[in-house]
Amino acid sequence: xxxxxxxxxxxxxxxxxxxxxxxxxxxxxxxxxxxxxxxxxxxxxxxxxxxxxxxxxxxxxxxxxxxxxxxxxxxxxxxxxxxxxxxxxxxxxxxxxxxxxxxxxxxxxxxxxxxxxxxxxxxxxxxxxxxxxxxxxxxxxxxxxxxxxxxxxxxxxxxxxxxxxxxxxxxxxxxxxxxxxxxxx
Amino acid sequence: xxxxxxxxxxxxxxxxxxxxxxxxxxxxxxxxxxxxxxxxxxxxxxxxxxxxxxxxxxxxxxxxxxxxxxxxxxxxxxxxxxxxxxxxxxxxxxxxxxxxxxxxxxxxxxxxxxxxxxxxxxxxxxxxxxxxxxxxxxxxxxxxxxxxxxxxxxxxxxxxxxxxxxxxxxxxxxxxxxxxxxxxx
Numbered sequence: 468x469x470x471x472x473x474x475x476x477x478x479x480x481x482x483x484x485x486x487x488x489x490x491x492x493x494x495x496x497x498x499x500x501x502x503x504x505x506x507x508x509x510x511x512x513x514x515x516x517x518x519x520x521x522x523x524x525x526x527x528x529x530x531x532x533x534x535x536x537x538x539x540x541x542x543x544x545x546x547x548x549x550x551x552x553x554x555x556x557x558x559x560x561x562x563x564x565x566x567x568x569x570x571x572x573x574x575x576x577x578x579x580x581x582x583x584x585x586x587x588x589x590x591x592x593x594x595x596x597x598x599x600x601x602x603x604x605x606x607x608x609x610x611x612x613x614x615x616x617x618x619x620x621x622x623x624x625x626x627x628x629x630x631x632x633x634x635x636x637x638x639x640x641x642x643x644x645x646x647x648x649x650x651x652x
Numbered sequence: 653x654x655x656x657x658x659x660x661x662x663x664x665x666x667x668x669x670x671x672x673x674x675x676x677x678x679x680x681x682x683x684x685x686x687x688x689x690x691x692x693x694x695x696x697x698x699x700x701x702x703x704x705x706x707x708x709x710x711x712x713x714x715x716x717x718x719x720x721x722x723x724x725x726x727x728x729x730x731x732x733x734x735x736x737x738x739x740x741x742x743x744x745x746x747x748x749x750x751x752x753x754x755x756x757x758x759x760x761x762x763x764x765x766x767x768x769x770x771x772x773x774x775x776x777x778x779x780x781x782x783x784x785x786x787x788x789x790x791x792x793x794x795x796x797x798x799x800x801x802x803x804x805x806x807x808x809x810x811x812x813x814x815x816x817x818x819x820x821x822x823x824x825x826x827x828x829x830x831x832x833x834x835x836x837x
Contacts, residue, residue: 589816590812
């Protein structure tokens with residue numbers, strides 16, 4: 468998301484959509500290291516100054532694009548019970564975030580983001596998905612931990628190891644984290 | 653650390669020391685955004701090509717400097733019992749890493765680090781300190797969790813929240829994480 472509020476359908480929103488699309492296309496065609504603001508502006512059909520005014524620099528633009536790509540586009544699946552729901556979500560989260568593309572987006576989201584707003588949005592996306600799962604569980608009458616506990620015991624270890632300590636990062640590890648988090652519920 | 657092996661006392665080590673010192677001095681004098689390879693090389697008394705040959709680019713050099721700054725320079729304090737030792741360590745880790753300087757070093761360590769080697773070293777530093785604390789505890793006859801459990805339950809939540817979710821990140825939070833990790837021991 469850009470640093471300014473965007474009115475859906477307005478010119479501002481159209482500029483954002485075309486610039487984001489240009490970044491994704493050019494990154495796919497030429498690789499991230501070939502991206503420059505003039506190249507992106509040309510593809511998006513805007514002036515470089517529009518990009519600089521809106522995003523400040525390339526790193527901030529890449530961070531905004533990354534956060535958009537990290538936004539979940541589906542509701543967590545309903546497998547009928549909390550352990551199954553949270554395990555499936557954690558395995559999918561790990562698959563997506565630990566992939567080369569996922570890692571690149573996480574790095575971009577963190578690095579062009581001096582005020583931490585984009586990193587905060589990534590965390591909010593995970594918290595929203597977990598809240599859906601936990602609310603569904605309590606609706607079934609299941610005992611459930613709170614969202615922050617699942618962030619601490621499942622999301623944080625997965626993301627920490629993706630960024631800092633990737634050895635042994637597999638589905639079985641995600642399953643153990645979920646089992647430990649729910650054991651405390 | 654640089655990408656190549658460095659023989660202590662050799663020319664390679666002297667170049668690394670002078671270039672790292674130049675980065676620290678210039679960052680303090682002019683701010684990180686003013687840093688350039690030619691400026692750093694001039695201050696270090698080497699040619700820019702020496703820096704490019706050794707580090708590839710500025711981002712990689714800043715990442716190496718950051719990891720050196722994040723290396724602990726003291727052994728964890730001995731307070732006579734595992735809960736006190738681990739709590740004191742976690743509070744200090746949080747203080748250092750959550751400070752503006754600490755956050756900047758973490759970001760640098762992650763950013764100029766495509767192969768993840770520097771991020772891995774940051775994690776190894778924490779694991780080594782925790783191992784000292786846990787080994788001392790078992791030597792006293794105390795029950796202790798293993799290092800990876802403390803990474804998952806204390807280090808990962810602290811680092812995740814520093815990077816993604818800083819609200820409510822205080823000493824009391826670090827104390828709760830340690831209590832929960834030791835409760836399972």
